[in-house]
Amino acid sequence: MTAAKKLPPEFAADHQARSGPDLPRARTAEARVASAARTAYINARLLDPASGLDAPGALLTEGAEIADLGPGLFADGVPEGIETVDCGAHCLAPGLVDMRVQLREPGEEHKETIMTAGRAAAAGGVTTMVCLPNTTPVIDDAALVEFVIARGRKAGGANVYPYAAVTQGLEGKRMTEMGLLHAAGAVAFTDGTKAVADALVMRRALSYASTFDLLIVQHPEEPSLAAGGHMNEGEISTRLGLVGIPAAAEVIMIERDIRLVELTGARYHVAHISTAEGVDAVRRAKARGLPVTCDTAPHYFGLNETAVGEYRTFAKLSPPLRAERDRQAIVEGIKDGTIDAIASDHAPQDQESKRLPFAQAAPGIIGLETLLPLILELHHNGHLTLADLVRRVTSAPADLLGLEGGALRKGGPADLVLFDPDRPWKIDAKRFLSKSKNSPFDGRPVQGQALRTAVGGRTVFVRED
Amino acid sequence: MDGNAPNRAFAHRHLLGIEGLSADDIIYLLDLADSYFEFNRRPDKKLDVLRGRTVMNLFFEDSTRTRTSFELAGKRLGGDVINMSVRDSSIKKGETLIDTAMTLNAMNPDVLIVRHPDSGAVELLSQKVACSVINGGDGSHEHPTQALLDALTIRRRKGRLKGLLVAICGDVLHSRVGRSNIHLLNIMGARVRVVGPPTLLPPEIERMGVEVHHDMEGGLADCDIVMMLRLQTERMHGIFVPSVREYFHFFGLDYAKLAAARPDALIMHPGPVNRGAEIDTEVADDITRSVIPEQVEAGVAVRMACLEAITRNPSTEFDGAAS
Numbered sequence: 001m002t003a004a005k006k007l008p009p010e011f012a013a014d015h016q017a018r019s020g021p022d023l024p025r026a027r028t029a030e031a032r033v034a035s036a037a038r039t040a041y042i043n044a045r046l047l048d049p050a051s052g053l054d055a056p057g058a059l060l061t062e063g064a065e066i067a068d069l070g071p072g073l074f075a076d077g078v079p080e081g082i083e084t085v086d087c088g089a090h091c092l093a094p095g096l097v098d099m100r101v102q103l104r105e106p107g108e109e110h111k112e113t114i115m116t117a118g119r120a121a122a123a124g125g126v127t128t129m130v131c132l133p134n135t136t137p138v139i140d141d142a143a144l145v146e147f148v149i150a151r152g153r154k155a156g157g158a159n160v161y162p163y164a165a166v167t168q169g170l171e172g173k174r175m176t177e178m179g180l181l182h183a184a185g186a187v188a189f190t191d192g193t194k195a196v197a198d199a200l201v202m203r204r205a206l207s208y209a210s211t212f213d214l215l216i217v218q219h220p221e222e223p224s225l226a227a228g229g230h231m232n233e234g235e236i237s238t239r240l241g242l243v244g245i246p247a248a249a250e251v252i253m254i255e256r257d258i259r260l261v262e263l264t265g266a267r268y269h270v271a272h273i274s275t276a277e278g279v280d281a282v283r284r285a286k287a288r289g290l291p292v293t294c295d296t297a298p299h300y301f302g303l304n305e306t307a308v309g310e311y312r313t314f315a316k317l318s319p320p321l322r323a324e325r326d327r328q329a330i331v332e333g334i335k336d337g338t339i340d341a342i343a344s345d346h347a348p349q350d351q352e353s354k355r356l357p358f359a360q361a362a363p364g365i366i367g368l369e370t371l372l373p374l375i376l377e378l379h380h381n382g383h384l385t386l387a388d389l390v391r392r393v394t395s396a397p398a399d400l401l402g403l404e405g406g407a408l409r410k411g412g413p414a415d416l417v418l419f420d421p422d423r424p425w426k427i428d429a430k431r432f433l434s435k436s437k438n439s440p441f442d443g444r445p446v447q448g449q450a451l452r453t454a455v456g457g458r459t460v461f462v463r464e465d
Numbered sequence: 466m467d468g469n470a471p472n473r474a475f476a477h478r479h480l481l482g483i484e485g486l487s488a489d490d491i492i493y494l495l496d497l498a499d500s501y502f503e504f505n506r507r508p509d510k511k512l513d514v515l516r517g518r519t520v521m522n523l524f525f526e527d528s529t530r531t532r533t534s535f536e537l538a539g540k541r542l543g544g545d546v547i548n549m550s551v552r553d554s555s556i557k558k559g560e561t562l563i564d565t566a567m568t569l570n571a572m573n574p575d576v577l578i579v580r581h582p583d584s585g586a587v588e589l590l591s592q593k594v595a596c597s598v599i600n601g602g603d604g605s606h607e608h609p610t611q612a613l614l615d616a617l618t619i620r621r622r623k624g625r626l627k628g629l630l631v632a633i634c635g636d637v638l639h640s641r642v643g644r645s646n647i648h649l650l651n652i653m654g655a656r657v658r659v660v661g662p663p664t665l666l667p668p669e670i671e672r673m674g675v676e677v678h679h680d681m682e683g684g685l686a687d688c689d690i691v692m693m694l695r696l697q698t699e700r701m702h703g704i705f706v707p708s709v710r711e712y713f714h715f716f717g718l719d720y721a722k723l724a725a726a727r728p729d730a731l732i733m734h735p736g737p738v739n740r741g742a743e744i745d746t747e748v749a750d751d752i753t754r755s756v757i758p759e760q761v762e763a764g765v766a767v768r769m770a771c772l773e774a775i776t777r778n779p780s781t782e783f784d785g786a787a788s
Contacts (some may be wrong), residue, residue, distance in 0.1 A: 238667035239484070241584035241606030241644060246668075311585030355563055357583030359604070 021380035028441040036063040039457065040078045044087035044418070046071070048094065049391030050243065050407035059092060061414035064456035069408055087418055090451060093390050095127025095158075095415035096371060097406045099295060099397035100271055100343035102192075102364070103129070103160070106144075107136025107149065112348035112435045114148070118157020122461035123451030124345070125417035128159040130397070133170070134192035140165040140176045142184035142255045149185050158455055159415065161187045161403065166216060173196050175205055179212055187401045190217035190271065193318060193363075195253055195346075197223045202257060206266035218257055219321055220278060222224065225249035230359050232305040232320040237314040240311065242358060245320050249279035258285045261398050262291055269400060270294035272345050275321040276329030277333050283338040293400055294338070297345035298374035299365055299440070301330045307440050313354045313361035314440040318346075320363075334392065335383055341397040342389075348436030366434045370441050376421055376448035386421060412455035421448045475774035479591050479598045483648040486730035491652060498617050498763070505541070514773050515544030518575040522782045523565075524601065525581040530736060530761065531601055531610075535578045538768035544575075562586060563593055569726045570594040575776060579603075584641075596700055597775045605639050611735055612645035614767040616653065618760050619690055622731055627654035632684050632726070633675075634660040635694035635716060635743050638667050638705070642724040646675050658682030659717060664705045681716060683717055693718050696743045699744065709742050719745040723754070731756050746783035749755045 041059040067139035078403025104112040133139035152160025164186035164430050168174045196202045209222045231237050233244025261268045273294045285292040305326045307315040333339040378384050398406025405415045429442035453461040481495035520539040540544035576597045579587045584604030602608040637643040637659045650657045651674045660674040678684030706712045732755045740746045
C-alpha cells in the first residue's frame with residue numbers, strides 16, 4: 001500500500017548533481033542551471049499557509065525553484081516540452097519541514113542512516129529534516145556540521161540541516177563555537193535529548209547565542225527529577241512498579257529557562273512539549289512578549305500514558321507519554337497557537353534497543369512516515385483547519401529556524417508534497433522505509449497520505465497505489 | 466492428594482501476577498496449598514505430581530529463601546529442579562534476557578520460575594518461551610507467590626480474608642510484595658491500608674484501592690494484620706528517609722505502636738528481617754503475635770500448589786507441545 005516507486009531514471013541519475021544548499025539560506029546558481037527541467041503541477045488544490053492561499057490552480061517548477069503558481073496558471077493548457085503532473089485535485093503544499101529528527105548517522109548506522117531517513121522522509125512528504133546533534137561523534141564541531149550537510153546532499157532524499165550542540169560533547173559544561181558552527185550551516189543549537197541542566201551554563205549559552213540572534217532549543221526536563229524514571233509518574237507507573245517522571249519536571253525547566261530568557265533577551269524554543277503546565281508556561285511567556293516558542297510531536301496529542309499498557313517499550317519516550325489531561329492540553333495549545341510547530345521527533349531504535357525490560361529499553365519512536373497522517377487527525381477531528389495544521393509543519397518551523405522552504409513562493413525552493421488529506425489507510429510498520437520500525441502507531445487506521453514528493457524540483461517519491 | 470484438591474481448573478498458563486486473577490483462582494490455589502501445608506509436616510514428603518517434569522529456577526537477582534522454597538516445592542512434588550543464577554554468568558557476556566530465555570527454552574523445561582530486577586521482565590520472558598512461567602518477583606511490580614503465602618497464613622490463622630483490616634507498612638514504593646498483596650487483599654474483600662512516609666509510598670497509590678496513612682498509630686488502629694515490609698536499602702536510588710534511626714523511631718514496629726492494632730493482630734514480614742530498622746527484635750520474635758516462621762512454611766505449600774495448578778492446566782500441555 002505504501003510502496004515507494006523507483007525514481008524516474010533522469011532523476012535517479014543526478015543524485016550527485018542535485019541542488020543541495022551549501023548554506024541554509026543559499027542555493028547555488030550553478031545548481032539551478034544544471035537542472036533546469038520544468039514540471040507543471042496541474043489540477044491541484046494549492047495550499048500555502050504562509051500566504052493564505054487555498055485554491056484550485058497549478059504550479060510550475062523550473063530547476064530547483066518554483067517558477068510560477070496560481071489559480072489561473074495553465075488555464076489554456078500546458079505548453080509542450082513541460083513534464084505535466086496531474087494532481088487529481090489533491091493538495092499541493094510546501095514539503096514538510098520536520099524540525100526534530102534523529103538521523104543516527106554518524107555512529108549508529110545500524111538504526112538509521114541519512115540515506116534511509118531520507119527515503120522515509122520522502123515517503124512521508126517531508127522535504128526538510130533538521131537533525132539533532134546526538135550522534136557519535138557529537139555535532140559540536142564545524143567539520144561535523146559540514147559532514148552531515150554533505151551526506152544529506154549525497155543521499156538526495158530530503159534537505160538535511162543540522163542542529164549543533166549547545167555544549168561540547170553534550171556534557172552541559174562548556175559552550176560550543178556557536179558562531180562558527182552557524183557559519184558552517186548549523187541552523188540552531190540544542191543538546192538534543194539532554195537538557196542543558198546547569199542554570200549558569202544555560203544563561204551564558206542564551207546570552208552568547210543572542211550575539212548572533214541564534215535559537216537555543218531545549219529538551220524540557222529537569223534531569224534530577226527525571227533521574228531513573230521510565231514513564232509518566234502516576235497510577236499506571238505505580239501499578240507497573242516503574243519509576244515515574246513527574247509532569248512537574250517539564251514545567252520546572254521551562255519556567256527556569258523563561259526567567260533566563262528575560263535576563264538575556266535570547267530566542268528560546270521548547271522542544272517536544274508534553275504537559276499541560278508546560279504549555280501554560282509558554283502561553284504566559286508569549287503573552288508577556290518574550291521570544292519563546294515551542295513544538296510538540298504527534299505522540300503527545302495522539303497517545304497518552306495508557307499506551308504503555310503492559311510494558312510496551314515502543315511507547316517508551318522521552319519526555320514520557322503523559323496523562324489524558326496533558327494530551328488534551330497539547331491539542332488546545334496547538335489550536336490556540338501556543339504550540340508553534342509540530343515535529344516528528346523521529347528517533348529510530350533497533351530491536352535490540354527495544355526488546356528489553358522496560359527500564360532497560362531505549363526511548364523513542366520513528367515518525368517521518370507518520371507525521372502527516374497523524375497531524376491530520378486533528379483536522380479530521382475538527383480541531384484545526386487544514387491550512388492551520390499544515391502551517392505547523394511547514395512555514396512555522398521554517399521561519400523559526402530561518403530556512404527558506406516551507407512556502408509556495410515564486411523563486412522559492414521547489415520542495416513540494418502532493419497529498420490526499422482524506423485517503424484512509426492503516427499504518428503498517430512492516431512497510432516503513434526507515435531502517436527501524438519502532439512505532440506504537442503500528443496498525444492505527446489513519447486518514448491522509450503523501451502521494452508525491454519533490455525536493456528542489458526533483459521528484460523523490462511517487463506513491464504507487 | 467488428588468482427592469483433596471478442588472475439582473476446578475486453574476485456567477492460566479503462567480502465574481505472572483496477582484492482578485488478573487479472580488477470587489476463584491486464588492481460593493483454588495489457597496485450598497490446594499492448605500492441603501500441602503499439612504502434607505509438608507509429615508515425615509514422608511515425596512509425591513509424583515511433577516514426575517518427569519523439569520522446573521528451572523532462573524534468578525537474575527540474588528535470593529536464598531524464595532529460590533530454596535521453590536526448589537523444595539518442586540522436589541517434594543517429584544519434579545527435577547535446576548537452579549540457574551544468571552546474575553554472574555551470561556548477562557556479563559552481553560547475552561540479553563531474550564537470548565537467555567531462548568536458550569533455556571531449547572532445553573524444554575516445563576516450568577520456569579523467574580526473578581528479575583526489572584519490572585515487567587518476567588512477562589517479557591514469558592512471551593518468548595513455550596513453557597509455563599511463574600513470577601518469582603519482578604522489580605517493584607509483583608511477587609505473586611509471596612502474596613499467596615501471606616494470604617494462606619492469614620486464612621489459616623483468621624479463618625477468612627474478607628472483611629479483615631490489613632495495614633501494609635514501610636517501603637511500599639519499592640515493594641513488589643506490597644503491590645501483590647494490595648491486589649490480592651482487594652480481590653478477596655479485605656480492607657487495605659498503606660502506612661509510611663510519603664517518600665516511600667508510590668504516587669496515586671490510593672487508586673489501587675488502599676487508604677493512605679503517614680503515621681503508625683492511625684494506620685494500625687483496629688488492624689487485624691500488620692504487614693511489615695523490608696526497608697530495601699539496596700534498592701534506594703537516593704535518600705528516601707534521613708536515617709535508619711529516624712525511620713525506626715517513627716515507622717519501626719515496636720510494642721508501643723503495635724498497641725494501636727487489635728489485641729489479636731498478627732505481625733507479618735516477608736523477610737529477611739532488618740531487626741531494628743523496620744521491626745523491633747522482640748516483636749519479630751514474639752511467638753504469640755509474629756507469624757513470620759509460619760509464612761515461610763506456607764511459602765513451600767503455596768509454591769507446590771502453584772506448580773501443580775500450572776502444570777495441570779490442560780492448555781499448558783497443548784501450548785507447550787505446539788509452540
